[in-house]
Amino acid sequence: MLYAAAEIIGEGGHMRGIRFDGQGTRQPFEVAELAEPVPGPGQLVVRTEAVGVGIGIVRMLAGGSMPSSGPGGEMVGHVAAVGPEVTGYEIGDRVGGVVFEGLYADAVLASPALISLVPRGIDAGDALSLVRGGLIALSVLRAARFERGESVLVTAAASGTGHLAVQLAKALGASRVVAAVGSADKADFARSCGADEVVTYSGESWGEPVDVVLDGVGGELVQRGVDALAPHGRLVAFSAGGGTVDAGSLLGELKSVIGFSIGLISRRQPELVDERRAELWALLAGGALRPAATTLPFDRLAEAVELIESRRNLGRVLLRH
Numbered sequence: 208m209l210y211a212a213a214e215i216i217g218e219g220g221h222m223r224g225i226r227f228d229g230q231g232t233r234q235p236f237e238v239a240e241l242a243e244p245v246p247g248p249g250q251l252v253v254r255t256e257a258v259g260v261g262i263g264i265v266r267m268l269a270g271g272s273m274p275s276s277g278p279g280g281e282m283v284g285h286v287a288a289v290g291p292e293v294t295g296y297e298i299g300d301r302v303g304g305v306v307f308e309g310l311y312a313d314a315v316l317a318s319p320a321l322i323s324l325v326p327r328g329i330d331a332g333d334a335l336s337l338v339r340g341g342l343i344a345l346s347v348l349r350a351a352r353f354e355r356g357e358s359v360l361v362t363a364a365a366s367g368t369g370h371l372a373v374q375l376a377k378a379l380g381a382s383r384v385v386a387a388v389g390s391a392d393k394a395d396f397a398r399s400c401g402a403d404e405v406v407t408y409s410g411e412s413w414g415e416p417v418d419v420v421l422d423g424v425g426g427e428l429v430q431r432g433v434d435a436l437a438p439h440g441r442l443v444a445f446s447a448g449g450g451t452v453d454a455g456s457l458l459g460e461l462k463s464v465i466g467f468s469i470g471l472i473s474r475r476q477p478e479l480v481d482e483r484r485a486e487l488w489a490l491l492a493g494g495a496l497r498p499a500a501t502t503l504p505f506d507r508l509a510e511a512v513e514l515i516e517s518r519r520n521l522g523r524v525l526l527r528h
Contacts, residue, residue, distance in 0.1 A: 224312035225508055227277050232268045232516055236508040244309070244316045246290030251317045253302060255284035256331040257502075258310050259339070260511040260524045261367065268512070274308035281305055281339045282315060283331050293319055301325045303338035305473075311508060313528065321473060323481055326488055333491060336367060336498035336523045341487045342480065343469050344372035347421050347443045348379065349483075350467050355380030357418035360435055362408075362428055363446075365393040367523035370400045370499055372421050377401040378495035385414060387428075389518055396521045400499070416440065425450045429464070436462045443467050500525055 224241040228234045246252050259281035267273045283303040286296050296302070296319060304322030306315045325334045353359065359376040363369040364386030376384045385404045386397035394405040406413045408428060416437035422429055425448020432442045433452055438460040444450065445467040452464055473480050490496045499522030503511050507526070514520045 222313035223505070224309075225277065225505075227268075227273065230268060230270055230273070232265060232512050234268075234509075236506075236512075238506050241312065243314050246288050246293075246316060248291045249293060249318065250290040251286055251293060251296055251302075251319060251322070252288035252290075252314050253282065253284040253306075253317045253322070254287040254314045255282045255310075255312070255528060257284075257335045257525050257527045258282045258505075259335055259367070260508065260515060260526060262515055265512060265516050276309040277311055279305065279307040280310045281335055282310060282317075283325055283334045283338060284315075287314060295319060301327055303334050305339055311505075311526070320477060323484055329488070329491065331527065332500045332502055332523070332525055333498045335525050336371065336500055337487045337491065337496070338484065339469070340366075340368040340523060341371045341375075341496065341498070342483055343368050343445060343467075344375050344421075345483050345487060346469060346472060347372065347445050347467050348375055348419075350465055351419045351421065351441045351443045353379065353381075353419050356382050358383040358385070358415075358437075359419045359421065360385040360387060360413065360417045360432070361402075361421045361423075362387040362432065363423040364388050364397050364400075364402065364405075365521050366423060367500075367520070369421075369423055370397070370522050371496065372423075373397065373400045373402050374496055375490070378490060383417070385417060387413065393521065396499070400497075419443070422446060422450075424448055430456070433457065433462060433464065436460070438462070441465060445469075498523065502527055 220243045222243045226237045226239045264278045286300045302322045303325040359381045361372045383403050386402035387406050397405045413435045420432040420442040422432045422444050423446045425446035429450030441463050443465045501524045505526045511524050
C-alpha cells in the first residue's frame with residue numbers, strides 16, 4: 208500500500224493524503240489520515256494550496272516505478288516548517304516548485320534547491336502553471352536561440368506547457384506561431400492562446416517551414432518537426448517520449464536538434480531558474496500570459512488522471528485544497 212505523504216521524520220500532527228493501491232489508473236484514490244512530515248536537514252515542509260496532475264503520474268500508474276510515498280510533481284503553497292541547515296526561507300513564505308514524491312497530501316517535504324518564492328496575490332492555479340510548465344516553455348524558447356520576428360511551431364500545443372509556449376512565442380515577438388495538436392477539437396483553444404495557425408499530427412502538411420520547433424511529444428514527431436524546419440532552423444526536443452532523427456535531413460539546410468532538460472538547469476544554474484521565474488511573474492502581471500487550467504478538488508484525483516490519460520485536457524490540470 209502506498210500513501211501520498213512524504214517520508215515521516217520524527218513526530219508531527221495529522222493531515223490528509225491520497226492512498227495508492229499499487230498500479231493502475233482506475234483505482235479509487237481514497238483520502239486517508241496520515242502523519243504530517245517533519246523536515247530533516249536541508250528540507251522544508253510546505254503546506255500545499257494546489258498540486259499538479261500530469262503525464263508523469265499516468266506513466267507511473269500504468270507500470271512505471273512508483274516512489275514509496277507516491278508520485279511527485281508541481282506544487283504551490285506556504286512554508287510550514289524549516290529543517291536544520293536551510294537558509295533563505297522562513298515559515299509563512301509562499302513558494303512553488305517540484306517535489307519528487309509524496310505530492311498528493313496536505314503537506315509535502317521539499318528541497319530548497321527545487322523551489323522558489325512565489326509573489327503573494329497571484330492565484331495559486333496561475334502560479335502552479337508557471338512554476339514548471341511556464342519555466343519549461345520559456346527555457347526551451349531560450350534554448351532554441353529564438354529571436355524576435357522568427358516563426359515558431361509548438362507540438363502538444365494544448366498541454367500545460369505547450370499552451371504557455373504558444374503565448375510566450377507571441378509575447379516575445381514571433382512573426383507566426385503554429386500550434387500542432389492531436390485532434391482538431393483543440394483548434395479553438397490553441398487559437399485562443401494566440402496561435403496563428405493550427406495543424407494536426409495526422410495532417411499531410413504542417414504549412415510553410417518555420418524557424419523554430421518546440422517538441423514536447425517525441426517519437427515520430429521529432430523527425431516530422433525537423434522536416435517542418437526552414438534552412439538554419441532549430442528544433443528543441445524536451446519530451447520524455449524519445450524519438451530518432453535522420454542525420455541526413457539536417458545536413459543540406461543546416462538544421463539542428465537541441466536536447467533540453469529543466470532538471471539539469473535547475474541543478475546547475477539555479478540563479479537562471481530564479482531569473483526566468485521572475486520574468487514569468489512579470490509577463491503574467493502584464494497580461495501577456497493567461498494560464499489555462501482545469502481545477503478540481505483534492506479528492507477528485509481519479510477524474511484528473513482520466514483527463515490526462517485520455518488527452519482531453521486543455522492547459523494544466525490541478526487539484527486545489
